[in-house]
Amino acid sequence: MNIGRITALIARHLYLYRRSFPRLLEIFYWPLLDLVVWGFITMYLAQEGNEMHGAVTFFLGALIFWDILFRAQQGVTISFLEEIWSRNLMNLFASPLTAGEFLAATMAMSVFKVAAVSIIMAFSALFFYSYNVFIMGLTLIPFVLNLIAAGWIIGILTMSVIMRFGQQAEVLAWGLVFLFQPISCVFYPVSVLPTWLHPVALGNPAAHVFEGMRGVLLNHNVPWEHLGWATGLNAIYLLIIITIYQYTFSVCKERGMLVRVGE
């Protein structure tokens, strides 16, 4: 793993974001709009029923956390799509850059995106709705790291599918993550789901993060069990998905699809 080549790709994306208004909009506009809408819903629910107060304050936190996962996924997938859109894959993979270094660069870009979006959302929630996401204290860190890892897993899966099936699968970059939303139990507990869906949800690391987060906010205790499950599942899935990515990459090289993916 060559750090210089990874930073070369990061520099390439930072040059791009520096002067691309639509891409900056993607970081600022949608998260802020989400926050405004959910902020008002939260305020309305809080006014309507005091007994729900603890639960409604959770909505804003859940929204910010979901956006962390979503942006982590987007950071990986969109960085790959940028190379397809600019017909740059041949330049990259005919250079000494390896598939692993390319993946590491997209993951690093995803961390930059998550950091930018999280800072904007956290401070906007504090400013507009007096909602302090940092009330979770240091327990916030493992939750956020697990959400980033869960986003990477979906992002790498999406990237592998696009690499294998070409640009016709591009729509998955925005859609696939939402397939996981119902079983991530972002805004409701796992117990709300039909019983047969419980094992499916509990096999999803994101569901453990959101269950754990509810535990911290509503019961003020750190749910170590959920954190343990989230971390373990993420580690296993990351290992599997990186293996799938490397396999897809070599299959695409064998079939000559790597350089044709954008055509």
Place this chain on the structure above:
Amino acid sequence: MPSGLLPMSSPIVDVQKLTKRFGDFTAVDQISFEIQPGETVGLLGPNGAGKTTTFQMLLGVVTPTEGSIQMFGMDLMKHREAILRQVNFSSTYISMPYALSVEENLRVTGKLYGLSDITRRINDVVKNLEMEDIRHKLTRKLSSGQMTRLTLAKAVMTEPKILFLDEPTASLDPDIAHKIKAFLKEYRNASGLSMLYTSHNMREMEEMSDRIIFLQRGKIVAQGTASEVVNQYGEDDLEQVFLKIARDR
């Protein structure tokens, strides 16, 4: 012998029985050839003859079905990174990120190839390819001639030992095409660079190549100097040879 250390007579590129099959279709069929240090080899053939697939295998972006590719005495499959640091390519059919300026694209290339003196190399290549006026221009605003110069600048700034050029003058007006060819010849003479060159312009192939390899349906059907190939087919010039081979389907 340690990797990368070659006796003077050893070829830069040594391709043996290279084959690529896509399902039932054989794109490249058991081709073998060598490229010596400082030599320019022209790869000729009609569309679909296997030139692009050969290029892509030599650049490590397509995996061969059979055969071997040795460069600088190393196996491409086993020493991909070490080999590709010393190789580069330019093609009319590729682009570079549109939203980056010319200089930014060159800077990213420099970092990708681990160059230590990027600014000096950018200054040199910008001067040699007369790109001062477009140095800070966005890539999306470049004309096709300027884009060709950029992809060529990207290729030569890494100071490769071998350069793969896929129709570097296609779609260029004669003036720019002439300047590109003049630059390549001068650069080759100064640096001892080897080149593998494709073009559909037969005069250009004769002018640029020390030796020509003709591909047809994935196989090598003729090779030698341009005059040897012309004599072998009993034709007047390379264009007539091309037509004869292309129509012999």
